[in-house]
Amino acid sequence: MEVLDQVSGKWSIGILVAAAHGPVRFTELERTVNGISRRMLTLTLRRLERDGLLVRKVYPTVPPKVEYTATSAARELFGPLTALTEWAERHRTTIAQARHVYDLENAEKGSAAG
Amino acid sequence: MEVLDQVSGKWSIGILVAAAHGPVRFTELERTVNGISRRMLTLTLRRLERDGLLVRKVYPTVPPKVEYTATSAARELFGPLTALTEWAERHRTTIAQARHVYDLENAEKGSAAG
Structure with a gap:
């Protein structure tokens, strides 16, 4: 289920959820996918x-426009990822x-066992 | 959304989906979570x-029994992860x-540009 790691990482989720509303452009994704x-x-x-989850389309404008659908x-995936x-x-x-x-409890266990 | 990376990795998904049916033991998880x-x-x-998603309980048997709930x-999470x-x-x-x-197409592009 290695593909699960791929689609369910936070960056993939951010991009796929953004693409749920229609084609998206690189610059748009750069702004909306936080961090x-x-x-x-x-x-x-x-x-x-x-992975066959996005289709990349290049429009011959100057500069070229690139869209992902x-x-x-x-x-x-949109339902589960949202x-x-x-x-x-x-x-x-x-x-x-x-x-x-958890960190407090384990710090205490650490010092008690020390 | 760093926590998304945590819960949606393939190992976390395997464990959480197994725990959906009730408390699970380490040895059971070792068998059921593939690989x-x-x-x-x-x-x-x-x-x-x-992360507060599983509670670990140790039973004072010999050897001790450890259960995760x-x-x-x-x-x-069970719905989306399943x-x-x-x-x-x-x-x-x-x-x-x-x-x-994709790999074939990009191999061709690579050799055409080479």
Whole structure:
């Protein structure tokens, strides 16, 4: 299920959820996918294209316009991926708190055993 | 959305989907999560526990029995994660074919430009 790692990484999710609303351009994705670098965007787009999830179209304008459109296989992902992003948003604080408690407890165990 | 990378990696998905049916034991997970090493299972379980998605319970038997139970936050993930695994299963072949075509096309482009 190695492909799961591919499609469910945060950058892929960001790009695919953005492409859910129709063709997207590189510069648009650079703005909307929070925190992604130009290099990571280029690599992830190339990987999603290679996996058959995005189709890349170059328009012969000057400068050339490049658009990415989600394939039918990608569109099937929109539901689960949107649900994942909403879940992450909903639980951002509870996860941060759980980590804090876990780190405290394990720090104590560490010092008690020391 | 860094937590998305955590919960949506293939090992986390394997473990969480297994825990959807009730408490699970380490040895059981080692058998059911396809291809996971003992070390990766240990690390991923620890991370999911730290994120507040699994609760670890040790029973004072000899040898001690260790069980992992999904929290309510984790149970909310079962739907989207199960849908993702089913999607990956459905599209395993189409993705493999897409990669093959992409690699051929790009090999040609490479040799034409060489």
